[in-house]
Amino acid sequence: MTIRPIALDAMGGDHAPSATVDGACRAVKGGIAVVLVGDEAVLRQHIPKGVEIEIIHAAEAVGMDEAPSAAVRSKKDASVRVAARTVAEGNASALVSFGNTGALMAASLMELGRIDGVERPAVIATLPRRDGGQVVILDLGANVDCKPSHLAQFGVMGSVFAQDVLGLENPRVGILSNGEEEGKGNEQVRAALPVLGQMPINFIGPIEPADALYGGCEVVVCDGFVGNVMLKSVEASIAIAGKVLREEILRRPGAKIGAKLLAGAFRRYRNRTSAGAVGGAFLLGVKGTVLVGHGRADAKAVHAAIKRAHSAVQQDLTKHIGSAISTALAAVGETDT
């Protein structure tokens, strides 16, 4: 398989374009081809001498404060949209952006379109599990109100993602709920249970947040509102927990030396628990690999995201999702007749 370059929306992100260009140069040095999309004159200034990196000029950009869909629709030459178009035209293999998430989704839908049979593309990321593993969770905000069929498709796409990107065999898929007993769950969860049960995945039924974080499944399915609340609650709690513990350790007299000795432990703690942010989230269900990076990404995080997108392309993630969705639809069709 020939892998075309990764199209990077070089204008998006809090530290763009310096962090995006720097991260792209690191990826190029590591052997991954990248094409920068953005204001050519500006980007040229950030590329160090001796680094060969292609630029596709895009005259406009979408700001963080703009209404994303409207901005992307009206700005045909916005960097995120040009980058998506480059993938759609077959000149790049994946789209990576650290800018406005809504704009990235809108550009992906407009330029790439949905995979056949996918009703709603979804944002997916991982959370750190107690056992050192990862649990995949989707949707994280693209769809705040979901039908049972949307959640069932999230289960299929999440299962493929866990296999391709995390290398897990036969991943267990649960639907996020407030209890695992019969009668628990809200209307949405209870309506989705039988539909998820028909999917050709390893569906284990409802799962509570703690059970998922303690290793009870590999894929958590939920609507984007609930998923966003869980993701943000976990991320904030982990950050706050680290800060509070550091403060409490420093409260002991003469504890500063101890705290220095503990710096490594805190660093390893952050590495083990920052899975949600490392390398960013993916938008699944569109015709192309799309990585939604964190706005705060520095050059190192940009580099990690490019590597992650490249790896998903190597795994043929998008094609596998397409096959899995059509198999799932056929399975439901058979059951119905």
Next chain:
Amino acid sequence: MTIRPIALDAMGGDHAPSATVDGACRAVKGGIAVVLVGDEAVLRQHIPKGVEIEIIHAAEAVGMDEAPSAAVRSKKDASVRVAARTVAEGNASALVSFGNTGALMAASLMELGRIDGVERPAVIATLPRRDGGQVVILDLGANVDCKPSHLAQFGVMGSVFAQDVLGLENPRVGILSNGEEEGKGNEQVRAALPVLGQMPINFIGPIEPADALYGGCEVVVCDGFVGNVMLKSVEASIAIAGKVLREEILRRPGAKIGAKLLAGAFRRYRNRTSAGAVGGAFLLGVKGTVLVGHGRADAKAVHAAIKRAHSAVQQDLTKHIGSAISTALAAVGETDT
């Protein structure tokens, strides 16, 4: 104000009746009158000599594995129901139980009934904030599907709770959402915004989980499904974070001594971050003070819960909620005409 004894469902909880009776005896020694409700012969065996504590006999109990509503309806002499009846008849001032939460809610609704004007009673607890304060969150599971008017009433009840129980003046009330910008939130949140805006409370609009945990408000309103997901996600993340950090500290050679020195820091960390569990949650909106204790409670936690219920009675929480709800209904009525 004469405070009648606290009615304790002595048969409920993982460590009942030894932990419940022991906790009640501690409260009695501390000057709080308690009446134990349960199997008199069994309870007598757990009361140490010299401790004077009243017992009301209840021949039955609701198990953790029973369908709560049906069990409470059919068992008129279940301990939780007898305890609720004791409050309803004016012979106790509050109901405390560590048993099946659903059974406690059913018993409260059957025996105490709802406060006039309250559409849906709600479960409320607190989460630890980064700044050392607490943020109140409701509902936590009593109502998994909510209308805008339910959420508006949760805002009113939560505001009264923050004032009476946490002693906060003019608490800021936010509605949990996946973003604070216009257009964010799911259908439920967007429909509830204008109704919450009409309530006579300090409503600040949508709030994200991280902003709430970092001190952006004192009261978070949400449906019981989302609230349960946030509560459980925060509790599990805090517990996991502590365990992971301890492991990483122990990975250094000769770190065991350091870990011993850090025991105090970890204990203070748990104290600062275990707000959700300490003393339990309250069921607001029924005609009486009802405390929903954690099933795992030991004698110390039982004692803390009894003190917390006693304090809420002293503050006249139930009466204040009744006044606030009728004021709120009047305010909406005025706006409507």
